[in-house]
Amino acid sequence: MLIAIDHGNKQVKTVHGNAIVSGVQKSKTRPYGRDILKYGGSYYTLSAQRIPYQKDKTTDERFFILSLFAIAEEIEAQNAYTSGLMPIDLAIGLPPAHFGTQNKAFVRYFKRKEPIYFSYRDKLYSILIRDVQCYPQAFAAAAMMLGELATVPRALILDVGGFTADYLMLKNGHADLSTCDSLENGVILLYNRIRSKASSDLDVLLEENGCGCYSLAGAGKQLRGRSRRAGGISGAGVCQ
Numbered sequence: 001m002l003i004a005i006d007h008g009n010k011q012v013k014t015v016h017g018n019a020i021v022s023g024v025q026k027s028k029t030r031p032y033g034r035d036i037l038k039y040g041g042s043y044y045t046l047s048a049q050r051i052p053y054q055k056d057k058t059t060d061e062r063f064f065i066l067s068l069f070a071i072a073e074e075i076e077a078q079n080a081y082t083s084g085l086m087p088i089d090l091a092i093g094l095p096p097a098h099f100g101t102q103n104k105a106f107v108r109y110f111k112r113k114e115p116i117y118f119s120y121r122d123k124l125y126s127i128l129i130r131d132v133q134c135y136p137q138a139f140a141a142a143a144m145m146l147g148e149l150a151t152v153p154r155a156l157i158l159d160v161g162g163f164t165a166d167y168l169m170l171k172n173g174h175a176d177l178s179t180c181d182s183l184e185n186g187v188i189l190l191y192n193r194i195r196s197k198a199s200s201d202l203d204v205l206l207e208e209n210g211c212g213c214y215s216l217a218g219a220g221k222q223l224r225g226r227s228r229r230a231g232g233i234s235g236a237g238v239c240q
Helices: 062-077 096-110 137-149 187-202
Strands: 002-004 011-013 024-027 036-039 042-046 086-094 116-120 123-136 155-160 165-171 174-183
Touching (some): 002 062, 011 062, 036 062, 042 062, 062 086, 062 116, 086 096, 086 137, 096 137, 096 165, 096 174, 123 137
Parallel strands (some): 002 086, 086 123
Antiparallel strands (some): 024 042, 036 042, 036 116, 116 123, 155 165, 165 174
């Protein structure tokens, strides 16, 4: 089974499964709740508090654990669960500017010679990650239309993520590695600027997860001089 995982700084995503916040908590005792993953004698639950930005995601086990959550969700979304050993091929990605220095270590981080046993929602999973392929993220975004781009002299591919904004130039469908970079200017930093502006100008206390779903359009007169917590309020998106 092929599973593609996007290990974002803000969210971990698969093709069919639900996106999950890139945050996880570890416990030696079973916590309360249903969405619990057990692996290696420890219990893990997803957290709304994302992991602080890590340029190198292989420094600890957290993104591997998040991947187990994502794999289980994707298996269920595709109705592909079996009680036996399930062979998994992983497709993963890195920002273009980090790809050359990190791709081999990122592949080793996920690839295992032995089967992996874990439980999620009290259901046992046995998987074998038999192959891992890593791709530059911006290039992967254009992979489905490379045939069309082959006739385009110059195409700039943009991939705006949680912490990095990646760009890559394609010339007639071929990557021009002299024109690519990963700028530390993603939506998390945008949210931080919005929160600072809302606090200073409107006395509004925005939570990070509220920045994408709360509209300040026309709210200046109503909220100025009053403190209001706005995390989780639905709307049309923050406007400045």
